[in-house]
Amino acid sequence: MSGPELVVLAGLQGSGKSTWTARTLAGTHTVVSKDHWPNARRREARQLRVVADLLAEGRDVVVDNTNPSPDERAPLIALARKAGVPVRAVWIDTPLEVCLTRNAAREGRAKVPLAGLLGTRARFVPPSTAEGFDRVDVVRGSS
Template structure:
């Protein structure tokens, strides 16, 4: 039996992790078309100061309003992800991570197809790849998933 209480969607904080060009934004558009607040530093002015603090304020405001959030950035290390996990926990949200598994050459190729601000310097992809640490449930995630872009078919999501 489905009650009104059990039919309500759960408050969720989704943390995307992966190299630039791995498909994080495309995945967000396909998976949550308007259902979650989409927070990305890519939407901030290029020279904006205190991007992390601004991102955390936006996330806290949305979660405080009872709205689920997708955080769409590279999040390469556990140290970078920790404040987001803590923020989700503080608001009683389910914290779900999606780690994008992609080779550097694939990300470089996708990035070269981008125009204007969407394209990042190749060096940024190499730098993120060098720093990237695989996520772990020990970081405080409730769920972790691996995401792979499958040419012509969309995305394949599996348990981490």
């Protein structure tokens, strides 16, 4: 596409967001994720600042977080609007059981507590154009 875009991923922990991003967008888009600053305070504000700066520089940006609810996605949509950049959601729709299995196989920080994954699942609302996305793509994950 011509001109920069903001891509907002949505998907459970272990759904395959980072893998899909690396395969699909890493050559063109700057990847921003709160996971890059595991120990920073105010990671949310920091992430929004980084995204705003990159969009202002004319870069394509992808935000690789779970982003499960409209409330959590709204500030990103607002940033794109303010920058005059189209904003697209990519929903990595992988069955919960697959995410649970992948999560259980992970090591260290990458493995989240079961309650964290189930909490994300409970908050999860599929992204839609009704909340302001110009487009929503769905990627069906599998085992």
